[in-house]
Amino acid sequence: xxxxxxxxxxxxxxxxxxxxxxxxxxxxxxxxxxxxxxxxxxxxxxxxxxxxxxxxxxxxxxxxxxxxxxxxxxxxxxxxxxxxxxxxxxxxxxxxxxxxxxxxxxxxxxxxxxxxxxxxxxxxxxxxxxxxxxxxxxxxxxxxxxxxxxxxxxxxxxxxxxxxxxxxxxxxxxxxxxxxxxxxxxxxxxxxxxxxxxxxxxxxxxxxxxxxxxxxxxxxxxxxxxxxxxxxxxxxxxxxxxxxxxxxxxxxxxxxxxxxxxxxxxxxxxxxxxxxxxxxxxxxxxxxxxxxxxxxxxxxxxxxxxxxxxxxxxxxxxxxxxxxxxxxxxxxxxxxxxxxxxxxxxxx
Amino acid sequence: xxxxxxxxxxxxxxxxxxxxxxxxxxxxxxxxxxxxxxxxxxxxxxxxxxxxxxxxxxxxxxxxxxxxxxxxxxxxxxxxxxxxxxxxxxxxxxxxxxxxxxxxxxxxxxxxxxxxxxxxxxxxxxxxxxxxxxxxxxxxxxxxxxxxxxxxxxxxxxxxxxxxxxxxxxxxxxxxxxxxxxxxxxxxxxxxxxxxxxxxxxxxxxxxxxxxxxxxxxxxxxxxxxxxxxxxxxxxxxxxxxxxxxxxxxxxxxxxxxxxxxxxxxxxxxxxxxxxxxxxxxxxx
Numbered sequence: 001x002x003x004x005x006x007x008x009x010x011x012x013x014x015x016x017x018x019x020x021x022x023x024x025x026x027x028x029x030x031x032x033x034x035x036x037x038x039x040x041x042x043x044x045x046x047x048x049x050x051x052x053x054x055x056x057x058x059x060x061x062x063x064x065x066x067x068x069x070x071x072x073x074x075x076x077x078x079x080x081x082x083x084x085x086x087x088x089x090x091x092x093x094x095x096x097x098x099x100x101x102x103x104x105x106x107x108x109x110x111x112x113x114x115x116x117x118x119x120x121x122x123x124x125x126x127x128x129x130x131x132x133x134x135x136x137x138x139x140x141x142x143x144x145x146x147x148x149x150x151x152x153x154x155x156x157x158x159x160x161x162x163x164x165x166x167x168x169x170x171x172x173x174x175x176x177x178x179x180x181x182x183x184x185x186x187x188x189x190x191x192x193x194x195x196x197x198x199x200x201x202x203x204x205x206x207x208x209x210x211x212x213x214x215x216x217x218x219x220x221x222x223x224x225x226x227x228x229x230x231x232x233x234x235x236x237x238x239x240x241x242x243x244x245x246x247x248x249x250x251x252x253x254x255x256x257x258x259x260x261x262x263x264x265x266x267x268x269x270x271x272x273x274x275x276x277x278x279x280x281x282x283x284x285x286x287x288x289x290x291x292x293x294x295x296x297x298x299x300x301x302x303x304x305x306x307x308x309x310x311x312x313x314x315x316x317x318x319x320x321x322x323x324x325x326x327x328x329x330x331x332x333x334x335x336x337x338x339x340x341x342x343x344x345x346x347x348x
Numbered sequence: 349x350x351x352x353x354x355x356x357x358x359x360x361x362x363x364x365x366x367x368x369x370x371x372x373x374x375x376x377x378x379x380x381x382x383x384x385x386x387x388x389x390x391x392x393x394x395x396x397x398x399x400x401x402x403x404x405x406x407x408x409x410x411x412x413x414x415x416x417x418x419x420x421x422x423x424x425x426x427x428x429x430x431x432x433x434x435x436x437x438x439x440x441x442x443x444x445x446x447x448x449x450x451x452x453x454x455x456x457x458x459x460x461x462x463x464x465x466x467x468x469x470x471x472x473x474x475x476x477x478x479x480x481x482x483x484x485x486x487x488x489x490x491x492x493x494x495x496x497x498x499x500x501x502x503x504x505x506x507x508x509x510x511x512x513x514x515x516x517x518x519x520x521x522x523x524x525x526x527x528x529x530x531x532x533x534x535x536x537x538x539x540x541x542x543x544x545x546x547x548x549x550x551x552x553x554x555x556x557x558x559x560x561x562x563x564x565x566x567x568x569x570x571x572x573x574x575x576x577x578x579x580x581x582x583x584x585x586x587x588x589x590x591x592x593x594x595x596x597x598x599x600x601x602x603x604x605x606x607x608x609x610x611x612x613x614x615x616x617x618x619x620x621x622x623x624x625x626x627x628x629x630x631x632x633x
Binding site: 219227286291 | 425437445453455459466
């Protein structure tokens with residue numbers, strides 16, 4: 001009996017059209033934006049743009065942003081910001097490089113230690129936000145400067161420099177390269193493995209967000225933390241876990257970069273936090289939380305990656321990239337607000 | 349109306365003190381299955397304290413609390429929920445940007461699959477949300493639409509349907525009609541009657557006597573932490589109810605004050621005020 005009624009109800013529910021559902025999806029704007037940007041550079045710089053090598057290049061640029069942007073988007077949907085991710089990239093790289101070059105440890109040991117530190121910093125960010133009740137914007141703005149300052153200061157204290165090179169001579173480099181920095185040949189072009197990491201993170205995040213219990217909690221915690229608590233969502237633990245996720249993503253990107261360029265720079269990841277937030281917002285994630293999409297953040301990173309590489313292909317000075325990013329951010333927020341109002345007031 | 353004479357929820361002579369403040373003093377009330385008990389009172393009358401005691405947020409300082417004839421002492425809202433007492437708060441009920449079915453199951457998501465493949469059973473959630481709303485007489489075409497697209501009254505009803513689905517036998521509704529327009533309030537009142545028809549005990553908190561009178565079976569009136577007692581509809585006219593809620597003296601004072609204004613206006617119109625009185629009146633008016 002239950003199954004027959006279920007079938008009937010399901011039929012009645014399936015009346016929402018595909019178009020309504022599309023219009024209601026947060027990543028719609030980003031999808032349209034990605035298409036527009038792709039077509040634009042296909043017209044302006046067709047030779048590089050249509051080549052597989054050109055595609056592999058902008059995908060790699062997008063990947064290095066997307067790896068951060070997707071977890072940042074999850075955190076934003078959960079109602080918080082993490083401005084410390086850029087500094088975390090610098091810190092993780094520095095720990096790896098110092099442990100390997102100064103202490104003589106294998107690179108993978110350095111990477112593991114850096115991961116533990118990243119998890120701890122993420123936990124610390126989270127616990128400070130939930131315990132003090134201060135805006136995470138303030139807390140992580142503080143940790144942005146503290147982490148960056150500590151990274152530069154301690155590195156200079158130990159090594160006398162702020163950069164460490166020739167990391168490919170260190171033990172364990174080859175193994176690390178296969179996980180984090182190998183190029184996969186695809187029809188003559190070399191696609192960086194970071195692109196796979198980016199897509200994998202995007203897919204896992206989208207699945208968690210839309211198809212698991214934790215995903216529902218993330219929406220709830222960001223939409224109305226108090227209401228979510230009332231129905232038993234462990235909002236504080238959830239937020240701390242999300243901060244630990246963004247820090248872990250920063251560690252992953254740091255590892256990929258250190259292994260790819262075989263060197264460490266304490267300034268690496270500067271301004272990445274802002275680009276990640278822009279990518280998330282362009283992807284339809286609401287600054288105030290409770291609404292958004294992981295796929296959107298993947299697309300947001302793709303847009304920014306395409307433009308960053310596209311201006312190079314088009315022979316335009318890279319200075320204009322920043323102008324574009326700022327403009328894109330404001331435009332995206334305007335579009336998001338419009339879409340959200342439509343979603344909220346779709347009836348009558 | 350009820351066949352069972354043991355009240356679902358009953359408090360006897362309870363008092364609640366916050367330091368020196370007496371929030372509730374010697375209040376008794378009871379609600380039975382299939383009955384709507386309206387809890388009326390002006391702001392500061394102690395309504396919130398009483399429902400927070402009923403829903404396990406506060407513990408009474410004195411007096412006894414019974415659930416289905418058994419004395420209880422709740423330490424948290426979870427304890428009350430476990431005894432089938434669910435509270436729907438006016439403002440905290442729903443998250444507007446989330447879909448109806450996601451809201452409905454937030455915190456108690458149905459899952460299928462095991463291990464890392466354990467996932468939110470969205471088809472089940474959509475179906476149940478749709479069915480439960482249908483039982484309350486609302487046909488939501490698409491449970492995946494955001495709650496923000498619902499009217500205020502419908503949002504309250506989603507919260508009520510959710511409470512009922514998760515095993516509530518007693519519903520405490522904290523001013524569900526306060527922020528609503530006339531038509532939407534009517535919608536909510538209909539769902540309250542619906543819940544009663546399904547055999548729930550309903551405690552309906554309001555400071556609107558018209559809403560109370562429309563669905564209430566019995567009325568408990570609070571004023572300054574004390575109760576005037578519980579009345580049935582036959583025992584109490586709407587006018588008496590209003591008088592008790594606000595206090596007769598204060599109403600009389602208000603009437604007097606309003607007459608005073610009228611008098612002044614009249615004098616002004618007739619030009620009988622002195623120059624200083626005229627200026628004063630202009631300044632105030």
